[in-house]
Amino acid sequence: xxxxxxxxxxxxxxxxxxxxxxxxxxxxxxxxxxxxxxxxxxxxxxxxxxxxxxxxxxxxxxxxxxxxxxxxxxxxxxxxxxxxxxxxxxxxxxxxxxxxxxxxxxxxxxxxxxxxxxxxxxxxxxxxxxxxxxxxxxxxxxxxxxxxxxxxxxxxxxxxxxxxxxxxxxxxxxxxxxxxxxxxxxxxxxxxxxxxxxxxxxxxxxxxxxxxxxxxxxxxxxxxxxxxxxxxxxxxxxxxxxxxxxxxxxxxxxxxxxxxxxxxxxxxxxxxxxxxxxxxxxxxxxxxxxxxxxxxxxxxxxxxxxxxxxxxxxxxxxxxxxxx
Amino acid sequence: xxxxxxxxxxxxxxxxxxxxxxxxxxxxxxxxxxxxxxxxxxxxxxxxxxxxxxxxxxxxxxxxxxxxxxxxxxxxxxxxxxxxxxxxxxxxxxxxxxxxxxxxxxxxxxxxxxxxxxxxxxxxxxxxxxxxxxxxxxxxxxxxxxxxxxxxxxxxxxxxxxxxxxxxxxxxxxxxxxxxxxxxxxxxxxxxxxxxxxxxxxxxxxxxxxxxxxxxxxxxxxxxxxxxxxxxxxxxxxxxxxxxxxxxxxxxxxxxxxxxxxxxxxxxxxxxxxxxxxxxxxxxxxxxxxxxxxxxxxxxxxxxxxxxxxxxxxxxxxxxxxxxxxxxxxxxxxxxxxxxxxxxxxxxxxxxxxxxxxxxxxxxxxxxxxxxxxxxxxxxxxxxxxxxxxxxxxxxxxxxxxxxxxxxxxxxxxxxxxxxxxxxxxxxxxxxxxxxxxxxxxxxxxxxxxxxxxxxxxxxxxxxxxxxxxxxxxxxxxxxxxxxxxxxxxxxxxx
Numbered sequence: 038x039x040x041x042x043x044x045x046x047x048x049x050x051x052x053x054x055x056x057x058x059x060x061x062x063x064x065x066x067x068x069x070x071x072x073x074x075x076x077x078x079x080x081x082x083x084x085x086x087x088x089x090x091x092x093x094x095x096x097x098x099x100x101x102x103x104x105x106x107x108x109x110x111x112x113x114x115x116x117x118x119x120x121x122x123x124x125x126x127x128x129x130x131x132x133x134x135x136x137x138x139x140x141x142x143x144x145x146x147x148x149x150x151x152x153x154x155x156x157x158x159x160x161x162x163x164x165x166x167x168x169x170x171x172x173x174x175x176x177x178x179x180x181x182x183x184x185x186x187x188x189x190x191x192x193x194x195x196x197x198x199x200x201x202x203x204x205x206x207x208x209x210x211x212x213x214x215x216x217x218x219x220x221x222x223x224x225x226x227x228x229x230x231x232x233x234x235x236x237x238x239x240x241x242x243x244x245x246x247x248x249x250x251x252x253x254x255x256x257x258x259x260x261x262x263x264x265x266x267x268x269x270x271x272x273x274x275x276x277x278x279x280x281x282x283x284x285x286x287x288x289x290x291x292x293x294x295x296x297x298x299x300x301x302x303x304x305x306x307x308x309x310x311x312x313x314x315x316x317x318x319x320x321x322x323x324x325x326x327x328x329x330x331x332x333x334x335x336x337x338x339x340x341x342x343x344x345x346x347x348x349x350x351x352x353x354x355x356x357x358x359x360x361x
Numbered sequence: 362x363x364x365x366x367x368x369x370x371x372x373x374x375x376x377x378x379x380x381x382x383x384x385x386x387x388x389x390x391x392x393x394x395x396x397x398x399x400x401x402x403x404x405x406x407x408x409x410x411x412x413x414x415x416x417x418x419x420x421x422x423x424x425x426x427x428x429x430x431x432x433x434x435x436x437x438x439x440x441x442x443x444x445x446x447x448x449x450x451x452x453x454x455x456x457x458x459x460x461x462x463x464x465x466x467x468x469x470x471x472x473x474x475x476x477x478x479x480x481x482x483x484x485x486x487x488x489x490x491x492x493x494x495x496x497x498x499x500x501x502x503x504x505x506x507x508x509x510x511x512x513x514x515x516x517x518x519x520x521x522x523x524x525x526x527x528x529x530x531x532x533x534x535x536x537x538x539x540x541x542x543x544x545x546x547x548x549x550x551x552x553x554x555x556x557x558x559x560x561x562x563x564x565x566x567x568x569x570x571x572x573x574x575x576x577x578x579x580x581x582x583x584x585x586x587x588x589x590x591x592x593x594x595x596x597x598x599x600x601x602x603x604x605x606x607x608x609x610x611x612x613x614x615x616x617x618x619x620x621x622x623x624x625x626x627x628x629x630x631x632x633x634x635x636x637x638x639x640x641x642x643x644x645x646x647x648x649x650x651x652x653x654x655x656x657x658x659x660x661x662x663x664x665x666x667x668x669x670x671x672x673x674x675x676x677x678x679x680x681x682x683x684x685x686x687x688x689x690x691x692x693x694x695x696x697x698x699x700x701x702x703x704x705x706x707x708x709x710x711x712x713x714x715x716x717x718x719x720x721x722x723x724x725x726x727x728x729x730x731x732x733x734x735x736x737x738x739x740x741x742x743x744x745x746x747x748x749x750x751x752x753x754x755x756x757x758x759x760x761x762x763x764x765x766x767x768x769x770x771x772x773x774x775x776x777x778x779x780x781x782x783x784x785x786x787x788x789x790x791x792x793x794x795x796x797x798x799x800x801x802x803x804x805x806x807x808x809x810x811x812x813x814x815x816x817x818x819x820x821x822x823x824x825x826x827x828x829x830x831x832x833x834x835x836x837x838x839x840x841x842x843x844x845x846x847x848x849x850x851x852x853x854x855x856x
Contacts (some may be wrong), residue, residue, distance in 0.1 A: 091492075094519075094526060102484070102485025103486070103492060106474075106493060108489075109474065109486075110493040110494055111692065112497075112691055133477050138475070139681070140680050140681050141460045141475065142456055142465050144468045145689060177682065200684075
């Protein structure tokens with residue numbers, strides 16, 4: 038089996054789900070003839086035809102609204118945001134219509150909204166954002182943010198089969214930078230389950246998406262100094278896997294949360310609160326966090342590098358935490 | 362022709378319009394008795410639109426009503442008790458008390474998509490239902506409603522454009538009731554007839570007298586047939602008047618009295634009653650029978666609602682997610698497409714309509730006898746104050762109704778009204794907001810002093826304590842601050 042990039046893994050997931058179930062359709066800007074801005078949906082139109090692979094006008098509210106409508110008939114639309122930043126344009130449709138339908142009038146909305154997110158590629162303030170927390174704050178949605186090709190494929194399949202609106206964030210920095218061999222057979226990765234990527238006993242680093250790789254690199258560095266960090270990859274931000282978080286914190290007694298999202302209102306705050314509520318007596322040190330700055334994502338490389346958490350930031354914070 | 366109705370159908374139109382009005386009258390009484398928990402949004406005077414349009418659909422079609430489309434819900438078979446219990450927030454309501462008003466749906470049975478308060482969002486949703494249904498081979502038509510106010514939203518544009526591009530089998534009813542809350546049409550948009558917008562989307566737009574239920578039905582029926590046979594979406598603008606405020610709390614003092622009078626003469630129900638009598642479709646006995654039936658139903662359902670329990674508090678925590686409580690399976694009406702592809706796209710299948718409007722054989726919807734904005738016989742005075750002003754907007758002088766209805770606002774209104782506002786333009790200038798110092802004129806001073814000097818002053822605990830105790834900030838000569846003394850009764854405990 039050849040190695041697959043994360044981008045190819047996502048493409049495989051959509052292909053295989055569309056093959057498996059004719060109720061799965063794809064909608065998005067330039068996803069058909071052009072194959073998507075990042076070529077995630079390349080080849081989809083030729084295989085499944087224009088009924089199931091719909092090139093859409095630049096109208097995010099129109100697209101997501103139509104997807105909600107299709108889902109009422111039992112279809113399972115997979116919507117692409119050309120860049121996930123543009124989900125802001127259909128915020129109302131996502132948070133007020135899709136998210137509330139099941140709670141209010143018992144109408145499930147099985148749609149997936151997926152798109153490239155995150156910084157590190159000099160996309161500037163409108164093509165690099167991590168808007169996941171707007172949606173983590175919205176009951177009724179599920180929010181997924183994978184960090185590996187294997188997870189991306191398995192989680193996307195779960196998301197498509199899920200009966201709820203799922204927001205699927207694909208870190209564009211990882212699209213073609215990571216590769217791994219994927220199983221030949223159909224597999225899924227369950228939503229709402231975090232995973233321990235690296236075992237350690239000195240402190241816990243909770244992270245997700247591209248920062249998972251940064252955290253693993255930092256953990257290797259720390260190991261040279263004799264600090265063994267346990268790295269937990271959240272994978273799904275909503276619902277949050279409290280059990281895995283708490284189990285790791287109770288084991289290491291020190292917690293560092295690392296995320297590429299901005300600091301204020303990031304998931305680190307929520308995790309710190311959970312740990313304070315349920316594992317306060319297990320803590321040997323205050324919860325620490327390494328995050329992006331509380332600014333828009335700047336464009337110029339030196340600015341963006343300053344904005345994004347770097348490996349050394351994680352190492353320094355972990356070192357300080359271990360010594361506390 | 363399909364739009365010719367049998368006597369029974371004609372009586373049904375009356376039944377549902379009258380039922381609509383009686384249900385709302387009962388709710389108005391409940392509101393005054395404080396039995397309606399939230400807001401109440403009347404459709405008084407607009408019943409012909411809700412009922413006439415919804416009657417043009419067949420079972421299996423999909424609707425997404427607006428908050429005022431109680432009549433559409435009733436016509437599609439929703440019992441009055443659902444509407445009463447919704448407004449009264451009871452456990453027996455369709456949303457079990459989780460939402461009020463007509464915010465409820467019926468996905469499987471009656472194919473009703475629940476409205477949300479954000480206007481326009483249902484248009485792309487119903488476009489999607491139409492597109493999805495066509496893919497599954499279901500020959501359904503979707504219908505949704507929007508007001509003159511809601512037609513300003515971005516979702517209206519995106520949804521209609523999406524529907525038009527996909528040639529979705531959708532009929533959009535724009536209920537132009539002249540007011541978006543307190544704002545008349547000519548303060549919302551630069552056009553006079555909202556149906557004109559249809560042209561910009563490449564779809565057909567027609568105007569109908571929204572207070573004539575027969576015309577509403579006839580035009581809608583044609584539009585529905587056109588949409589069903591692949592002719593694409595149709596926009597129908599129904600001219601009408603909201604005969605109440607935006608909601609019960611709003612006394613609508615901003616509406617000129619002449620305007621209410623003008624439209625009261627065109628009340629759709631007496632107008633239709635007259636037609637039924639003149640054409641001997643009913644007699645006094647028949648009318649009395651129908652009215653008695655309505656009265657009984659409304660009474661029974663209202664009593665049912667009043668006797669219904671409120672939901673148990675723990676319900677608040679339930680139902681955010683579907684965790685397998687629904688089995689989601691589409692209903693295929695054409696051969697399940699071969700997953701390898703190569704099958705023709707739905708829009709290329711003859712039966713489901715050609716994609717290109719030129720190839721559509723469906724009949725064009727005949728324009729109604731009435732009524733562009735110019736046809737409404739509104740006097741100059743009415744137009745000056747209200748909607749459909751004939752003069753170009755640029756020439757008008759703003760008479761803004763202040764927000765709120767308190768005594769101060771009333772005084773403000775009277776003061777403004779007393780002034781002479783010439784429609785020819787008074788030449789009066791209005792004070793502009795004082796401009797801020799322009800950015801180009803920053804003081805020439807350059808900040809040269811580096812911010813390197815450390816902040817040396819330290820706050821010591823001792824210093825703080827001293828200041829609190831002795832009150833050194835007290836000005837000389839002033840009376841010393843009194844200590845806080847407990848209320849004498851506190852010792853014994855206040856009653």
